[in-house]
Amino acid sequence: MHFAHLPAGYITSKLFVKKFEKRKVTAKTFIQWGMFGAIAPDLDFIYYVVDHSKHDHHQFYTHFPFVWMVLFFLSLFALLLDFNRGRTMAFAFIFTFNGLIHTLLDTIAGYVLIFAPFADINKPFTLAHYFPWDEGFLELFVILWALYLWKKDKILGVFSKIGSSLNMIE
Numbered sequence: 001m002h003f004a005h006l007p008a009g010y011i012t013s014k015l016f017v018k019k020f021e022k023r024k025v026t027a028k029t030f031i032q033w034g035m036f037g038a039i040a041p042d043l044d045f046i047y048y049v050v051d052h053s054k055h056d057h058h059q060f061y062t063h064f065p066f067v068w069m070v071l072f073f074l075s076l077f078a079l080l081l082d083f084n085r086g087r088t089m090a091f092a093f094i095f096t097f098n099g100l101i102h103t104l105l106d107t108i109a110g111y112v113l114i115f116a117p118f119a120d121i122n123k124p125f126t127l128a129h130y131f132p133w134d135e136g137f138l139e140l141f142v143i144l145w146a147l148y149l150w151k152k153d154k155i156l157g158v159f160s161k162i163g164s165s166l167n168m169i170e
Contacts, residue, residue, distance in 0.1 A: 001105045001106060001108065001109045001110075001135065001138075001139055001142075002109075002139065003139055003143065004105065004138070004139040004142040004143060005038050005039055005042070005102050005105060006035055006038055006039055007142050007143045007145070007146030007147075008038055008098070008101055008102070008105060008142050008146070009034050009035040009036075009037060009038020009039070009098040009101070009102075010031060010034070010035055010038075010146045010149070010150070011142070011145055011146050011149060012034060012038075012094070012097060012098055012101055013030060013031040013033075013034025013035060013094055013098065014031060014149050016030075016034070016094060016097075017030050017031060020090045022085060023085050023086065023087050023089075023090045024085075024087060025087045025090050025091070029087075029091070030090065030091065030094060033091040033094055033095050034094040034095065034097075034098045035098070036095060037094060037095035037096060037097065037098035037099045037102075038098040038099070038101065038102055039102070040062070040095070040098075040099050040102070041062045041063050041068070041099055041102045041103055041106075042062075042102070043062060044060040044062040044063065047060065059113065059116075061116075061117070063103055063106065063112060063113070064103070064113060064116045064117060065100065065103040065104065065107075065112065065114055066114075066115070066116065066117065066118070068096060068099045068100040068102075068103050069100060071096040071099065071100075072093075072096040072097055072099070072100045074096075075089065075092040075093045075095070075096045075097075076093060078092065079092070079093045107125060107126055107127045108126075108127050108128065108131075108133070108135070108138060109126075109128065109135040109138070109139075110126060110128075111125065111126045112125055112126070113125070
């Protein structure tokens with residue numbers, strides 16, 4: 001995936017934001033943390049540029065699903081133990097959840113070291129061998145879904161106006 005990580009972060013953050021209203025999080029800040037988490041694994045590009053592309057950037061620890069799984073479960077555990085109902089743990093949860101989603105999306109389009117750092121680092125894994133899909137269509141679907149969630153009220157408003165206009169024709 002090249003372009004769908006940020007929209008996927010928006011989608012998951014938008015779907016979870018209602019669950020955290022009791023924690024007094026603002027939707028905008030919650031979604032921003034989620035979108036930052038969605039691109040956080042790609043921060044290894046900084047080293048990738050310095051390294052002059054000698055390694056595939058999916059070989060860095062920021063792209064190990066195990067790392068994001070551990071961070072996600074730690075944030076989930078802390079969230080469940082946070083009796084003060086603070087915002088910090090909600091932000092940590094959505095950040096790490098979207099980082100985990102990023103690594104899983106990378107298995108659809110490219111190679112990821114699923115069992116790293118415990119397995120042989122030279123054996124990458126991809127779901128592309130098992131499912132007949134086109135990466136471009138999947139990315140387009142995610143982007144269109146994010147655009148729909150972003151402009152949902154306006155889209156529904158347009159269709160309701162069209163519907164009321166059609167009633168006047170009869």
